[in-house]
Amino acid sequence: MREEVLNPAAAFLLGVRALLPMLLGVAPFGVIYGVVALQSGIPPLAAVLMSSLVFAGSAQFLLAQLIGAGAPALLSIGAVGLINLRHALYSASVAPVLHNLPRRWKVLLAYLLTDEAYAAAIPHLLAAPKSPVAHWILFGSGLALWAGWQLSTLAGVLIGAQLPADLGLDFALPLTFIAIVVPLIESRARLIAALTAGAVAVLLVALPYKTGLFVAALAGLSAGAFFQSRGKP
Amino acid sequence: MNWLPLWLTCGLLTFAVRYSFIALEGHYRPPGWFIRWLPFVPIAALTALVAPEVLLVAGKLSLDIDNLHLWAALVAIAVAARWRNTLLTIASGFVTLGLLRWLV
Numbered sequence: 001m002r003e004e005v006l007n008p009a010a011a012f013l014l015g016v017r018a019l020l021p022m023l024l025g026v027a028p029f030g031v032i033y034g035v036v037a038l039q040s041g042i043p044p045l046a047a048v049l050m051s052s053l054v055f056a057g058s059a060q061f062l063l064a065q066l067i068g069a070g071a072p073a074l075l076s077i078g079a080v081g082l083i084n085l086r087h088a089l090y091s092a093s094v095a096p097v098l099h100n101l102p103r104r105w106k107v108l109l110a111y112l113l114t115d116e117a118y119a120a121a122i123p124h125l126l127a128a129p130k131s132p133v134a135h136w137i138l139f140g141s142g143l144a145l146w147a148g149w150q151l152s153t154l155a156g157v158l159i160g161a162q163l164p165a166d167l168g169l170d171f172a173l174p175l176t177f178i179a180i181v182v183p184l185i186e187s188r189a190r191l192i193a194a195l196t197a198g199a200v201a202v203l204l205v206a207l208p209y210k211t212g213l214f215v216a217a218l219a220g221l222s223a224g225a226f227f228q229s230r231g232k233p
Numbered sequence: 234m235n236w237l238p239l240w241l242t243c244g245l246l247t248f249a250v251r252y253s254f255i256a257l258e259g260h261y262r263p264p265g266w267f268i269r270w271l272p273f274v275p276i277a278a279l280t281a282l283v284a285p286e287v288l289l290v291a292g293k294l295s296l297d298i299d300n301l302h303l304w305a306a307l308v309a310i311a312v313a314a315r316w317r318n319t320l321l322t323i324a325s326g327f328v329t330l331g332l333l334r335w336l337v
Contacts, residue, residue: 182310
């Protein structure tokens with residue numbers, strides 16, 4: 001890696017620093033989650049506890065909406081599983097870096113493995129996969145996001161109801177994901193994956209309980225992988 | 234509503250998904266097609282989450298001038314492509330949305 005990372009503290013701070021800019025988008029989304037959770041009839045304490053027990057922004061948001069719509073529990077669980085499936089691929093991606101760590105580290109870092117923490121840490125992990133302190137980078141990003149998410153969802157539950165409704169805070173998550181995705185689009189195959197996933201998600205938006213999102217993601221990555229394999233001799 | 238068991242179930246499920254390949258590393262090697270799919274996953278999954286948010290208004294496709302989220306998102310995409318800076322991208326989207334609301 002470009003930065004000389006020799007000790008755990010430096011690696012941890014590198015991870016924290018890489019994550020901090022994302023809090024500009026994550027914090028408003030956390031506030032919005034708090035507001036939506038209360039509007040869905042979830043008690044304040046339960047809304048706050050969901051942030052540490054489930055700890056998955058878009059899944060928490062979806063779960064709150066489904067509860068508000070009176071969806072059955074089993075269906076809500078299935079929807080949360082589907083929307084979080086993408087994390088299995090983050091898991092596969094960081095697995096080689098964490099291979100030799102004790103189990104307590106693997107459990108902790110798996111709990112902290114979010115879109116944002118993964119996106120912030122992965123360029124540094126790829127640059128130094130053999131570094132004995134590489135996992136501290138992921139820990140720094142993961143913990144920084146965790147703290148930001150807990151504080152912002154707590155703020156949403158406590159003061160969210162007093163905020164004006166038209167602040168545009170609901171735009172925060174799309175902006176955060178744009179900031180993550182666009183720099184990843186380095187080839188035509190990746191562009192095709194994004195365009196396909198976006199188009200299918202829009203076409204299938206009427207499917208119940210957001211199942212269209214899962215089909216769209218699958219269509220996008222299939223299209224990207226197909227295009228890439230065709231382009232090679 | 235019995236929320237604690239529901240939260241715990243969803244939390245364990247989320248954790249299991251995130252832990253899956255970390256736990257399997259060294260015991261199981263995923264097939265080649267799966268490895269080739271990996272780089273596309275965040276791109277496809279996150280774009281699938283974003284596209285309906287910016288392209289739809291009240292559940293219908295809207296490319297109108299008054300779909301302000303769409304135009305602000307396009308500015309953010311352009312900024313992200315040009316500068317690859319997270320803070321700048323998110324800030325440009327919010328500022329553009331604010332400006333458009335003030336203008337339109």
